[in-house]
Amino acid sequence: MKIAKTRLLVFTAATALFTIGHAFADELSIMASGGAWQDAQRKAWFEPFSKETGAKILEQEYLGDLGKVKAMVDTGNVPIDLVTVETATVLQGCDAGILERLDYAKIGPRDKFIEGSALDCGVGLDAYGDILAYDPTVLKEAPTSVLDLFDTKKFPGKRAMRKFPAQNLEWALMADGVAPADVYKVLATPEGVDRAFKKLDTIKKDIVWWDAGAQPAQLLASQEVVMTTAWNGRIQNAIDTDKKPFKIVWNNQILEYDMIAIPKGAKNPDLAYKYLAYISKPENNAKLASYITYGPVRTDAASFVAADALPKLPNAPDHLAGAYLVADTEFWGDYGEDLVKRFNAWLAQ
Amino acid sequence: MSALLPSELDRPALARGRSAADADPRSVSAALRRAEFGDRLRTLALAAPLLLLLALSFGIPIVLLLSRAVYDPTIADALPRTSVALADWNGQGLPGDAAFIALAADLSENQAKGAAYELAKALNARLPGARSQVLKTVRQLEAAGGKPPLDIMKAVPFWSAPGTWPVIANGTHAITSFYLLSALDLRWNADGGIERVPPEQAIFLQVFLRTFFVAAAVTLATLLLGFPLAYLISSVPKGLAAILIVAVLLPFWTSILVRTAAWTVLLQKFGLVNDLLLWLGIASERLDLMYSRIGLIIAMTHIQLPFTLLPIYSVMRTIAPSQMKAAYSLGAKPFTAFRRVYLPQVFPGVMAGCLLTFILCLGYYITPALIGGASDQLISNFIANYVNVELNWEMAAALSFILLVFTLALFGIFARILGLDRLKMV
Numbered sequence: 031m032k033i034a035k036t037r038l039l040v041f042t043a044a045t046a047l048f049t050i051g052h053a054f055a056d057e058l059s060i061m062a063s064g065g066a067w068q069d070a071q072r073k074a075w076f077e078p079f080s081k082e083t084g085a086k087i088l089e090q091e092y093l094g095d096l097g098k099v100k101a102m103v104d105t106g107n108v109p110i111d112l113v114t115v116e117t118a119t120v121l122q123g124c125d126a127g128i129l130e131r132l133d134y135a136k137i138g139p140r141d142k143f144i145e146g147s148a149l150d151c152g153v154g155l156d157a158y159g160d161i162l163a164y165d166p167t168v169l170k171e172a173p174t175s176v177l178d179l180f181d182t183k184k185f186p187g188k189r190a191m192r193k194f195p196a197q198n199l200e201w202a203l204m205a206d207g208v209a210p211a212d213v214y215k216v217l218a219t220p221e222g223v224d225r226a227f228k229k230l231d232t233i234k235k236d237i238v239w240w241d242a243g244a245q246p247a248q249l250l251a252s253q254e255v256v257m258t259t260a261w262n263g264r265i266q267n268a269i270d271t272d273k274k275p276f277k278i279v280w281n282n283q284i285l286e287y288d289m290i291a292i293p294k295g296a297k298n299p300d301l302a303y304k305y306l307a308y309i310s311k312p313e314n315n316a317k318l319a320s321y322i323t324y325g326p327v328r329t330d331a332a333s334f335v336a337a338d339a340l341p342k343l344p345n346a347p348d349h350l351a352g353a354y355l356v357a358d359t360e361f362w363g364d365y366g367e368d369l370v371k372r373f374n375a376w377l378a379q
Numbered sequence: 380m381s382a383l384l385p386s387e388l389d390r391p392a393l394a395r396g397r398s399a400a401d402a403d404p405r406s407v408s409a410a411l412r413r414a415e416f417g418d419r420l421r422t423l424a425l426a427a428p429l430l431l432l433l434a435l436s437f438g439i440p441i442v443l444l445l446s447r448a449v450y451d452p453t454i455a456d457a458l459p460r461t462s463v464a465l466a467d468w469n470g471q472g473l474p475g476d477a478a479f480i481a482l483a484a485d486l487s488e489n490q491a492k493g494a495a496y497e498l499a500k501a502l503n504a505r506l507p508g509a510r511s512q513v514l515k516t517v518r519q520l521e522a523a524g525g526k527p528p529l530d531i532m533k534a535v536p537f538w539s540a541p542g543t544w545p546v547i548a549n550g551t552h553a554i555t556s557f558y559l560l561s562a563l564d565l566r567w568n569a570d571g572g573i574e575r576v577p578p579e580q581a582i583f584l585q586v587f588l589r590t591f592f593v594a595a596a597v598t599l600a601t602l603l604l605g606f607p608l609a610y611l612i613s614s615v616p617k618g619l620a621a622i623l624i625v626a627v628l629l630p631f632w633t634s635i636l637v638r639t640a641a642w643t644v645l646l647q648k649f650g651l652v653n654d655l656l657l658w659l660g661i662a663s664e665r666l667d668l669m670y671s672r673i674g675l676i677i678a679m680t681h682i683q684l685p686f687t688l689l690p691i692y693s694v695m696r697t698i699a700p701s702q703m704k705a706a707y708s709l710g711a712k713p714f715t716a717f718r719r720v721y722l723p724q725v726f727p728g729v730m731a732g733c734l735l736t737f738i739l740c741l742g743y744y745i746t747p748a749l750i751g752g753a754s755d756q757l758i759s760n761f762i763a764n765y766v767n768v769e770l771n772w773e774m775a776a777a778l779s780f781i782l783l784v785f786t787l788a789l790f791g792i793f794a795r796i797l798g799l800d801r802l803k804m805v
Contacts, residue, residue, distance in 0.1 A: 125510065378582050
C-alpha cells in the first residue's frame with residue numbers, strides 16, 4: 031500500500047514536471063496543407079529557423095479549410111500558433127474573428143510586399159500560378175493558353191478543373207471575350223455571372239473536378255484527363271521528382287498568394303511573430319523558390335532567388351509577358367459564399 | 380412467426396406474477412403491474428449511466444448545434460440602436476433618417492470593439508456584396524473628420540438600395556427562419572410571403588432527393604446480393620459457413636477510407652475493371668466508372684453489404700430446415716413453400732437490414748467525395764462544405780436538421796407499418 035502511494039506520488043510529480051517543462055519550451059506549432067509545399071517550407075524555413083532560434087517546430091497538416099480552426103477558437107483551446115491559408119480564407123477568417131489582426135511593426139515594412147500580399151490578418155508567403163498542364167505524349171497539339179480549356183473541338187477529351195468557382199469563372203469570362211482588366215467588373219453583375227456559367231455550360235460534360243492540390247498530376251498521369259488546371263508548383267514537382275513529361279501553359283495564368291496567419295488565442299504569439307519576421311526578410315522569402323517553384327512576395331527579394339529557380343516561377347518576367355490576371359481577394363471575400371452556392375447549384379443541375 | 384419474437388413466457392416478471400396469482404387469483408393483474416413496474420425501474424437504473432452519458436455527450440451537443448439553425452444573434456447583438464429605430468418601420472421604401480443615424484452609431488461602436496468584421500460577414504451571408512460595403516462605411520465613419528454620420532451613410536449607395544433595409548430589419552430578430560427556409564430552397568419575399576428561390580439558386584431539394592435515390596439504390600443492390608448469400612451461408616455446413624462469414628466480415632474490418640481508395644484503383648479509366656471489361660469484350664471502349672453515379676453505387680454497395688446481410692443471416696439461421704420439408708409434405712410447391720413459410724419469417728430481418736443500410740447511406744460522406752462526380756455529391760458533402768469551408772455553421776445546422784427530420788420520419792413510418800418489435804437486429 032505504502033509503496034503504491036509513493037509510486038503514485040512520484041508519478042504525479044514526474045507528470046507535473048514534464049507538463050511544466052513542456053509549457054516552457056520554445057515550441058511553435060504550425061499547421062499547413064501538406065504535400066510538396068509543406069516539404070519545401072520545412073527545408074526553406076522550418077529547419078533554418080529552428081537552428082537559428084533553438085525553437086522547436088511542431089508540424090500539423092490540414093486540408094486548408096478553416097472549420098477546424100474556428101472550432102479551436104470557439105472552444106478556447108488553440109493548440110496551433112500559425113496556420114497557412116489562401117487569401118480568400120484570410121478575409122473570411124478575419125471577418126469571422128478567427129484570425130488575429132497582425133501588427134506589421136513586428137513583421138516588416140508592409141509596403142515592401144507585392145500589392146495584395148500583406149493583409150490585415152495574413153501575411154504573404156509566396157506567389158503561385160493557377161495554370162494549365164498537359165501531357166504532350168497524349169495531347170499531340172500543344173495548347174497555347176489556359177483558355178484552350180474551352181476549345182473541345184481542337185482538344186477533345188476530358189479536362190480537369192478545380193471544384194470551386196474561383197478561377198473557373200474568371201477563365202470562362204476571358205474565354206468569352208472579356209479583357210482581363212474587366213473580369214471582376216463584369217463578374218460583380220448578375221448578367222456577368224450568368225455569362226460565365228453559360229460559357230462553363232459549353233464544356234460541363236467534359237469536366238472532371240478536383241479538390242486537393244495533388245489530384246491534377248494524378249489525373250494527368252492516369253490519363254483520366256487530357257489537360258488540367260493546377261497550381262504550378264505541384265506540376266513542376268511531378269516533372270522534376272516523378273520525371274513526368276508534363277508541360278505547363280502560362281499564358282492567361284491567374285496569380286495568387288499563399289498566406290500565413292495567427293489564430294486568435296494562440297499560445298505562443300511572440301514566437302509566431304518572430305517566425306513571421308524571419309520568413310519575411312527578403313533573403314529568406316526568396317529561399318522557398320529553391321525547393322518548390324513558388325515565387326517570393328517581397329518586391330526586394332528577386333535578387334536573392336537562386337538563378338536556376340527563377341525561370342520556373344509564376345512571377346518570372348517571361349511568365350508575366352502573356353495575358354495574366356491577379357486574383358481579386360476583395361471580390362471573392364464579398365461574393366465568394368454566394369458564388370459557391372450558385373456553383374454548387376449549377377453542378378447539381 | 381411468434382416463435383421468432385421474444386416469447387412473453389420467458390420473462391421473469393410474468394413468471395413471478397403467475398406465482399402471486401396462485402396465492403390469490405383476484406390480485407393477478409395488480410401483482411403483475413407491480414412486478415413489471417419494479418422490473419422496469421431496475422432496467423432503467425441499470426441503463427441510467429449510459430443514458431446520462433448519451434444525454435451529456437451526444438444529446439446536448441446535437442441540440443446546441445441544431446439550435447444554430449434557428450438562432451443567430453450576430454446581427455441583433457451588433458445593432459441594438461438600429462433594432463429600436465426599426466421597431467415600427469413598415470418595411471416599405473427606406474426607413475427614416477433616425478434609422479440611418481442609429482446604424483452609423485452601431486457601426487462605429489462595432490468598429491471600436493473590433494466586431495465590425497463579424498457583422499459584415501453575417502450580413503454578407505444574407506446579402507451578397509454587403510461585406511465590403513460595411514467595412515468601407517465603417518472606415519469612412521472612423522475617418523469622418525467632423526462630417527455628420529448621416530451624410531456619410533447617404534453617400535454610400537448601398538445603404539439606400541432597395542434590398543438592404545429589409546435584410547437588416549429581418550436580421551435584428553435573433554430567432555430566424557432564414558436558414559431553415561434556405562435549406563428547403565425557400566425564402567421570404569418582399570411582401571412577407573414565402574416563395575421558391577430562383578431555379579439557378581435552388582439546390583438542396585435536388586440534393587436531398589438525390590441522397591434518397593442513391594440510398595435506395597444501394598439498399599436494393601445490397602438486398603439483391605445479400606439475400607442469396609445469406610441463404611447460402613445459412614444452409615451450408617457450419618465449417619464452410621464460418622469461412623464465408625469471415626469472407627464477408629474481413630473487408631468490414633478494414634477502414635472505409637481504405638476500401639474507397641481501393642475502389643478508385645479498380646474503377647479508374649485505365650484500372651482493372653475497365654481492363655477486364657475490354658478483355659472480355661463486354662465493352663468496346665473504356666467506360667467512365669470513376670466520378671460517376673454507377674461507380675459510386677458499386678463502391679457503396681460493397682461497403683454496405685455486411686450491414687444488410689448480417690441481420691438477414693441472423694434470422695435465416697433460426698429457421699429450421701424441417702419447416703420447409705413439412706411444407707413440401709403438405710403438398711406445397713417449392714415456390715409456394717418459400718413464399719408462405721420462409722419469406723414471412725425472414726421478413727423482419729430483411730427490413731432491419733434494409734433500414735440500417737438506408738439510414739447509414741443517408742449520411743455517407745467519404746465515398747461520394749472520392750468516387751462520385753460533381754453531380755453525385757450527397758447532402759453530407761454540402762454540410763461538410765458549410766462547416767469547413769464556408770464557416771456558415773448556421774446553414775450546416777439547418778441542413779442537418781432537415782436530414783434528421785427526414786430520417787426520423789422515415790423510421791417512424793417503418794415502425795408504424797411494420798411494428799418496431801418485428802425489426803430484428805443482429
